[in-house]
Amino acid sequence: MKKLLLIPLACSLLAVTPVFAQEPAPTGVMPPGTPKPPLRMMREKAELEKQQMMENRQEFTQEKLEFKQKLQETTTGIREDRREFREGVIGERKEMKAGVMEALKNASSTMERRSILKEAQEERAEFRNRIKSEWDANRLEFKGRRDALKGEARDMAAERAQGIMQRLIRALERFEDMLGKIDSRLGTLEAEGADIADAAAKADAAGSALDDATEAVEEAKAAIEAAAASDTPKEEMDAVRATVRDAVEKVKAAHAALKAALEALKQASFPTLDDVTEDTQE
Numbered sequence: 001m002k003k004l005l006l007i008p009l010a011c012s013l014l015a016v017t018p019v020f021a022q023e024p025a026p027t028g029v030m031p032p033g034t035p036k037p038p039l040r041m042m043r044e045k046a047e048l049e050k051q052q053m054m055e056n057r058q059e060f061t062q063e064k065l066e067f068k069q070k071l072q073e074t075t076t077g078i079r080e081d082r083r084e085f086r087e088g089v090i091g092e093r094k095e096m097k098a099g100v101m102e103a104l105k106n107a108s109s110t111m112e113r114r115s116i117l118k119e120a121q122e123e124r125a126e127f128r129n130r131i132k133s134e135w136d137a138n139r140l141e142f143k144g145r146r147d148a149l150k151g152e153a154r155d156m157a158a159e160r161a162q163g164i165m166q167r168l169i170r171a172l173e174r175f176e177d178m179l180g181k182i183d184s185r186l187g188t189l190e191a192e193g194a195d196i197a198d199a200a201a202k203a204d205a206a207g208s209a210l211d212d213a214t215e216a217v218e219e220a221k222a223a224i225e226a227a228a229a230s231d232t233p234k235e236e237m238d239a240v241r242a243t244v245r246d247a248v249e250k251v252k253a254a255h256a257a258l259k260a261a262l263e264a265l266k267q268a269s270f271p272t273l274d275d276v277t278e279d280t281q282e
Contacts, residue, residue, distance in 0.1 A: 063156060067149075074149055078142050085138060089131055096123060154228055161224040164244065168217050168251050175210055175258050179203065182261055189268050199264035206257040213250040220247040 100120040107113040182203050186196050220243040227236035 067152065067156065070152075071149055074145050078145060081138065081142070085135070092127070096120070096127065158224070158228040161228070161244075165217065165221050165224070168213075168220075168247060171251055172210060172214055172217065172254070175206075175213075175254055178258060179206055179210065179261070182206075182258075182265055185265060186268075189265075194268045196265075196268045199261065199268045202257070202261040202264040206254065206261045209250070209254040209257040213247070213254040216243070216247040216250040220244045 100116060103116045103120075104113055107116060182199075186200055186203060189199075190196050220240075223236065223239045223243040227240045230236050
């Protein structure tokens, strides 16, 4: 039986599911009614998504096991049906031959034997035509079973891929939101006279990393859609693996760049009294 080609796609996509590190939890107890800091809200959302991701992974693993069992049962069923069909053909052919031999044995004249042989020849021709028709019907039925499994595998792969892409997109949306808050805070600090040079540079780097990650995610989505729609998904596998891994790595890189910008923001300093005195003297 032609092997289904989309199962490796689902497995390869499972292997590159992203897991992003989170910021350390702040210490201390917040007074009642105090709004949660943006970083804590971002972290809590990420934790919820991480928990959902683990549940989805377990569900997908169970679905994959069930699909493999169904695939094995279908393959075994087709093999058994073919064997029974062949055995039935062989048995019927033997019965026909035995009947002809018995008729010839009991024939009392040459004319009768000729008539038996002619009738046997016609029966064999009808038998061959009937067997061919039945076998063609069986082949279509077997193909239908395989196509149903292939469609199910394609749906599983597409659903898994969409889940991965959605998580990447949500992560980028969180990062974009946090970068906007960083830029806003940098503007406030700069107006107050703080030294934000290092933080601003790291924020720019984070913005570039987010742009690269967004582009990589779009390329991965296109590759996955092309593979899911292809009649020969095996030919698309290398592109899917490469683009998904690239997207995951670039989203992780964007996350790391954003963390660096946040750390630099915390370190933004205001000029000391000595600095102000030196500037005044100049």
